[in-house]
Amino acid sequence: MAKKSFWVGLPMQMMYGLVLGVLAGCLVSTEFATTWLQPLGQLFIRLIRMVVVPLVIATLIAGAAGLGDASKIGSIAVKTILVFAITTAIAVTIGLIVANFMDPGVGLSLSVEGLQAKSATPPPLSKVLMEIVPINPMDAFAKGNMLQVIFFSIFFGFCVSVMGEPARMITDFFQKVGDVMIKMTNYVMLYAPIGVFGLISYTVSKHGLAVLLPLGKLILCAFVATVLFVIVTYLPLIKLIGMSVTRYIKGAFEPWLIAFTTCSSAAALAINLECSRQMGASKAIASFVIPLGNTINMNGTSIYMGVTAVFAAQVFGIDLTMSQQFQIVLMGVLAAVGTAGVPGAGLIMTTIVFTEVGIPLEAVALIAGVDRVLDMIRTSVNVLGDSLTALLVSKMEGSLGTEKLDPDTHI
Numbered sequence: 329m330a331k332k333s334f335w336v337g338l339p340m341q342m343m344y345g346l347v348l349g350v351l352a353g354c355l356v357s358t359e360f361a362t363t364w365l366q367p368l369g370q371l372f373i374r375l376i377r378m379v380v381v382p383l384v385i386a387t388l389i390a391g392a393a394g395l396g397d398a399s400k401i402g403s404i405a406v407k408t409i410l411v412f413a414i415t416t417a418i419a420v421t422i423g424l425i426v427a428n429f430m431d432p433g434v435g436l437s438l439s440v441e442g443l444q445a446k447s448a449t450p451p452p453l454s455k456v457l458m459e460i461v462p463i464n465p466m467d468a469f470a471k472g473n474m475l476q477v478i479f480f481s482i483f484f485g486f487c488v489s490v491m492g493e494p495a496r497m498i499t500d501f502f503q504k505v506g507d508v509m510i511k512m513t514n515y516v517m518l519y520a521p522i523g524v525f526g527l528i529s530y531t532v533s534k535h536g537l538a539v540l541l542p543l544g545k546l547i548l549c550a551f552v553a554t555v556l557f558v559i560v561t562y563l564p565l566i567k568l569i570g571m572s573v574t575r576y577i578k579g580a581f582e583p584w585l586i587a588f589t590t591c592s593s594a595a596a597l598a599i600n601l602e603c604s605r606q607m608g609a610s611k612a613i614a615s616f617v618i619p620l621g622n623t624i625n626m627n628g629t630s631i632y633m634g635v636t637a638v639f640a641a642q643v644f645g646i647d648l649t650m651s652q653q654f655q656i657v658l659m660g661v662l663a664a665v666g667t668a669g670v671p672g673a674g675l676i677m678t679t680i681v682f683t684e685v686g687i688p689l690e691a692v693a694l695i696a697g698v699d700r701v702l703d704m705i706r707t708s709v710n711v712l713g714d715s716l717t718a719l720l721v722s723k724m725e726g727s728l729g730t731e732k733l734d735p736d737t738h739i
């Protein structure tokens with residue numbers, strides 16, 4: 329009985345969608361895929377992203393309010409930010425080291441003539457920090473400016489918590505709104521197998537093997553760096569949490585598959601929250617860490633920053649000095665924090681790193697050809713980093729696996 333439900337359960341249905349999508353993508357023309365298959369995937373992404381802003385507002389307010397008194401909020405926030413910062417810095421560094429060893433851009437004789445790179449001049453840091461504070465929270469909600477939404481929601485949740493009992497109904501209200509958004513996600517997920525099919529078939533048909541080959545070394549390098557990062561950072565974290573690797577892989581499978589196929593951590597947010605809870609993260613901590621990490625904790629994007637910087641420098645024959653490599657780590661961390669959880673966002677943000685060390689921005693156009701594949705790799709890691717942090721902080725706070733799940737919403 330249990331075996332049967334495994335083979336027909338939602339995760340397996342999504343796997344079937346993935347495999348059939350790869351097959352279909354090999355068989356149909358790009359025109360057919362664009363007209364008929366891509367919309368199936370786009371519908372899925374729209375449905376799943378529809379819940380993001382209300383979910384982040386509700387869970388962060390309820391999460392911050394539910395963390396306890398001000399000193400407890402402070403200690404959890406500090407632990408969370410520390411885990412985010414350390415893993416992110418390790419990620420860029422590993423990307424740099426692996427790329428220096430593998431030389432993904434050496435010997436590449438691709439012409440960049442005629443390629444147009446979208447450039448983004450990095451704004452001054454003071455402006456970036458200032459703009460985290462919204463002048464009008466409603467405007468931030470409407471535009472989906474996630475850093476501003478996060479700032480307001482955490483501040484609001486903190487005030488609710490300081491007010492204590494008289495504001496209790498506000499915590500309860502936002503907790504329920506969060507639960508409703510998760511419920512909505514559960515319904516949307518019923519469509520996931522078809523959405524995954526549409527997304528992957530379109531991707532395979534558009535970026536077939538022939539497109540990937542010239543830049544295969546870059547993809548391989550990003551893949552190796554990512555695997556190495558997972559081995560040296562995530563495996564010890566899973567050990568520290570006290571969980572078996574197989575249990576974690578099983579628990580994180582659905583958010584990973586959504587991230588992999590949609591290339592959007594925002595799309596995987598709700599399901600990541602749910603799965604982290606099911607793996608034992610405390611509700612208040614998961615509600616705080618997951619939405620926050622979804623926007624600012626991008627380990628996969630950080631690896632990518634390191635790898636692409638070395639790749640691009642090599643393509644243009646630029647020798648990176650030690651101090652430039654250090655600059656790449658710093659700017660890579662900031663660029664990853666500022667990357668939105670949507671497809672291709674990291675590619676635009678590489679311009680910040682490239683500009684900093686004087687790499688011509690034409691490199692961006694070169695990478696763009698295979699960015700979808702790189703995006704699948706980096707978004708997977710972006711999402712896993714959030715659930716691991718929620719579990720780790722729950723463990724540090726002694727609340728791992730101590731709470732019962734709501735039988736209705738499963739969070």
Ligand code: ASP
Binds near residue numbers: 592626667671674710
């Ligand atoms: N697609 C990534 C994400 O959603 C962001 C990026 O492009 O690096 O996490």
